[in-house]
Amino acid sequence: MTESEDSAVSSPSAGAGTPGNGTATRPSHYERIGGAESVKAAVGLFYDRVLADAELAPYFTAINMEEQRRHLVLMLTVVLGGPNNYAGRGLAEAHQPLDIPDEHYARVGAHLIDTLTELGVPADILDDVRATLVSVRDQVVSSGTSAGV
Numbered sequence: 001m002t003e004s005e006d007s008a009v010s011s012p013s014a015g016a017g018t019p020g021n022g023t024a025t026r027p028s029h030y031e032r033i034g035g036a037e038s039v040k041a042a043v044g045l046f047y048d049r050v051l052a053d054a055e056l057a058p059y060f061t062a063i064n065m066e067e068q069r070r071h072l073v074l075m076l077t078v079v080l081g082g083p084n085n086y087a088g089r090g091l092a093e094a095h096q097p098l099d100i101p102d103e104h105y106a107r108v109g110a111h112l113i114d115t116l117t118e119l120g121v122p123a124d125i126l127d128d129v130r131a132t133l134v135s136v137r138d139q140v141v142s143s144g145t146s147a148g149v
């Protein structure tokens with residue numbers, strides 16, 4: 001018995017967290033929660049939470065509101081494995097100059113999970129979102145060696 005398959009047995013969507021694969025035969029989490037419309041609704045709630053967090057607001061008040069919303073839509077789309085229409089800078093390139101500490105990354109992740117929980121997103125999807133947050137963390141959190149990047 002392999003450990004990785006063990007946890008997937010009872011969950012058809014476990015392991016389907018490949019971002020950018022919205023056309024797979026198996027619906028992505030993005031599709032399961034209702035696609036673009038649901039993501040937009042989640043962005044509204046998520047945005048309010050992040051902006052109300054005094055530790056995080058400064059990152060986002062430096063960019064305009066439209067950009068902030070776009071950021072949150074992209075972020076949600078990536079963690080939900082939705083269509084990745086984003087053709088801009090890589091995650092590391094966009095975030096390393098911001099010097100984001102692990103603690104702030106964790107706070108954003110917690111607001112994201114809280115938002116999705118509030119919207120009734122199923123537990124198996126939340127588990128995969130958490131896994132994605134772990135997998136992209138090193139690109140977003142400051143490596144502390146950003147000199148010259």
Ligand code: HEM
Nearest residue numbers: 059060071074075078086088089094100104105108136140
């Ligand atoms: C799963 C985690 C995250 C994902 C997938 C993500 C995604 C993205 C993407 C795709 C961009 C590029 C937008 C562009 O240049 O057009 C971006 C930029 C940005 N991100 Fe994130 N992000 C994440 C976490 C965070 C966190 C934790 C923070 C702050 C605490 C943050 C703050 C920002 C800011 C301020 C920008 C704009 C940078 C600029 O325009 O110079 N992001 N993010």
